[in-house]
Amino acid sequence: xxxxxxxxxxxxxxxWKYSWWSCHPHYGSGRASAAATKVATLLxxxxxxxxxxxxxxxxxxxxxxxxxxxxxxVDSNExxxxxxxxxxxxxxxxxxSEAIPFKTMISYETSSLPRGGNSNGSFITLxxxxxxRLERIFYRADTNRDGFLTQTELANxxxxxxKDHLANAMKYNYQKYSQLDNDPRNGLVTWKEYxxxxxxxxxxxxxxxxxxxDKSPAFTRLPKDFKVEIARLEASWSESAxxxxxxxxxxxxxxxxxxxxxPTRLLxxxxxxxxxxxxxxxxxxxxxxxxxxxxEAEGVDKVYKEDFHLIDTxxxxxxxxxxxxxxxxxxxxxxSQKDAKQILDVTDLDKDARMSLHEAIICGSYLIRSKLYxxxxxxxxxx
Numbered sequence: 546x547x548x549x550x551x552x553x554x555x556x557x558x559x560x561w562k563y564s565w566w567s568c569h570p571h572y573g574s575g576r577a578s579a580a581a582t583k584v585a586t587l588l589x590x591x592x593x594x595x596x597x598x599x600x601x602x603x604x605x606x607x608x609x610x611x612x613x614x615x616x617x618x619v620d621s622n623e624x625x626x627x628x629x630x631x632x633x634x635x636x637x638x639x640x641x642s643e644a645i646p647f648k649t650m651i652s653y654e655t656s657s658l659p660r661g662g663n664s665n666g667s668f669i670t671l672x673x674x675x676x677x678r679l680e681r682i683f684y685r686a687d688t689n690r691d692g693f694l695t696q697t698e699l700a701n702x703x704x705x706x707x708k709d710h711l712a713n714a715m716k717y718n719y720q721k722y723s724q725l726d727n728d729p730r731n732g733l734v735t736w737k738e739y740x741x742x743x744x745x746x747x748x749x750x751x752x753x754x755x756x757x758x759d760k761s762p763a764f765t766r767l768p769k770d771f772k773v774e775i776a777r778l779e780a781s782w783s784e785s786a787x788x789x790x791x792x793x794x795x796x797x798x799x800x801x802x803x804x805x806x807x808p809t810r811l812l813x814x815x816x817x818x819x820x821x822x823x824x825x826x827x828x829x830x831x832x833x834x835x836x837x838x839x840x841e842a843e844g845v846d847k848v849y850k851e852d853f854h855l856i857d858t859x860x861x862x863x864x865x866x867x868x869x870x871x872x873x874x875x876x877x878x879x880x881s882q883k884d885a886k887q888i889l890d891v892t893d894l895d896k897d898a899r900m901s902l903h904e905a906i907i908c909g910s911y912l913i914r915s916k917l918y919x920x921x922x923x924x925x926x927x928x
Contacts, residue, residue, distance in 0.1 A: 671909045679909055679918060683902050686917070693899040699885035699917060704878050706920040711876060714803040722798045733792040736782060739801075743778060747771070805875045805924045815870050821845065830864040832857075855879050875924060884916045 671679070686694050686702035725734045725742050740754050749771065756764040757775060764772075785801035786793050793801055800807035822830045822838050832853065839850055849856065856864050856872040871877060892900045892908040905912060916923040 671906070671913070675909065675913055676906070679905060679912060680902065682917060683905055693901055694905075695899050696882070696885045696889055699888055699900070700878065700881040703884050703916045703920065704876070704881035706916070707881065707924070708876050710920055710924065711803070711806045714806040715799065718799045718802070719795055721802070722795050733794070734798055735792045736786075736790070739782065739793075740778070747774065803925075811870060811873060814873055815866055818849065818869060818873075819866065822849070828866065830869075832862040852879070881916075888912070888915055888917060 682702075683694065686698050688698055688701070722734055725738050726732065728735075728738050728741075737754050740757070744750055744752050749767065752763055752767070755761070781801055781804075782793070783790065785797045785804075787797060788794060796807075796809060800810045804810045819828070819830065821842075822834050824834045824837060835850055835853060839845055839847070852872065853864075854860075856868055858868055858871070872879070889898070889900060891911050892904050894904050894907065912918050914923075
C-alpha cells in the first residue's frame with residue numbers, strides 16, 4: 546500500500562514538473578515550484594488518510610440496526626477456533642477457489658424469529674465467503690425469481706450441479722493424470738507420485754512416503770486427522786489399483802479421484818447388488834427375490850426395497866442390470882429429489898413448502914454441508 550502511494554506521489558510530481566503548461570513562459574522557468582509539489586503531496590496524503598478511515602469504519606460498523614434481515618459483522622478473533630478435522634480438510638480442498646482468508650464473520654440474529662431460532666437468542670455464524678456463496682447459489686437456483694426455492698427448484702439445481710461435476714471430472718481426468726505422471730514420466734501414476742501430490746495439496750509437503758512407511762518422527766507428530774486421511778487414501782488406492790498395487794491406469798485414476806464418475810465403479814456396484822438379490826442367477830431380480838432377501842438376510846440396505854418402484858421403470862416387477870445402473874447413476878434426478886426433500890425438511894421453518902433466503906441463512910450451518918452448497922464434497926463424502 547505504501548509503495549503504491551509513493552508511486553502515485555512520484556507520478557503527480559513528474560506530471561507537474563514536465564507538463565507543457567509548467568514549461569510555459571507565463572508560468573515560470575520550466576520547473577514547478579517547491580510549494581506546488583508540497584500541495585500535491587498534501588492532497589495525496591489527505592486522500593490516503595480518508596481511504597484508511599473508510600476502510601476501518603467499514604470493517605467495524607454494526608449494520609444490524611439498519612438492516613431488516615438482521616446481519617451483523619463480527620471480528621473473527623472473537624469466535625472460538627477448532628482443529629481441522631479430516632472432513633474439514635476435504636471440504637477445504639473441494640472449495641479451494643472459495644477458501645480465501647477472511648477477517649470478517651457474518652452472524653444472523655435469530656432471537657426475533659417466531660420459530661427456528663435458538664431460545665437464548667444466539668447467533669448462527671457463517672464466514673463471509675460462505676455467506677456470499679450461499680446467497681449466490683440461492684439466486685441461481687431461484688429460476689422463477691420469486692424469492693423462494695421450491696423442492697423442484699432445489700432438485701433441478703442440485704441435479705445440474707452433479708451433471709456439471711461429472712462432466713468436468715471426465716473431461717480433465719487425463720490432463721491431471723498426465724500432470725502427476727512426472728517421476729518418472731512413463732505413462733503411469735505411481736503410489737509415490739500420487740502421495741507426494743496429495744501431501745502438497747493438504748499442506749504437508751515436507752512429509753514423504755518414506756516417513757509414512759517408517760512412521761518417522763515427522764509423521765508421528767502429525768495431527769490425528771491427517772493420519773486418518775492418509776489411511777483413507779491408502780484404502781481408496783488399494784480399491785482402485787486393480788492391475789498393480791504400485792500404479793493406477795488412467796481409468797483407475799478416475800475411479801480413485803471421482804468414484805461417482807467412474808463407469809467401472811458403477812458396474813462393480815451393480816454386480817454386487819445382483820449378487821445379493823439375484824437368487825436364481827438368471828440376470829434379473831424379481832420382486833419376490835427382493836422380499837426373500839430382506840426377510841432372510843441381515844444388514845441389507847433397505848433403499849432398494851423402498852425405491853423398487855423407481856428402479857422398475859417398466860413396471861413389470863422385475864429389475865434388469867440396465868434399470869439398476871440408471872437408478873444408481875448419480876445423474877438420475879431421483880437422487881436430487883431426495884436431497885431437495887431433506888433440505889426442505891430442515892430449512893422450511895414456516896412450513897410453507899419452500900425456502901426463503903432468510904431461512905437459508907438461518908440454517909446455513911446445515912446447508913454448507915449439503916449438495917446444494919458443495920456437491921463435490923457430498924459426492925466424495927456421502928453421509
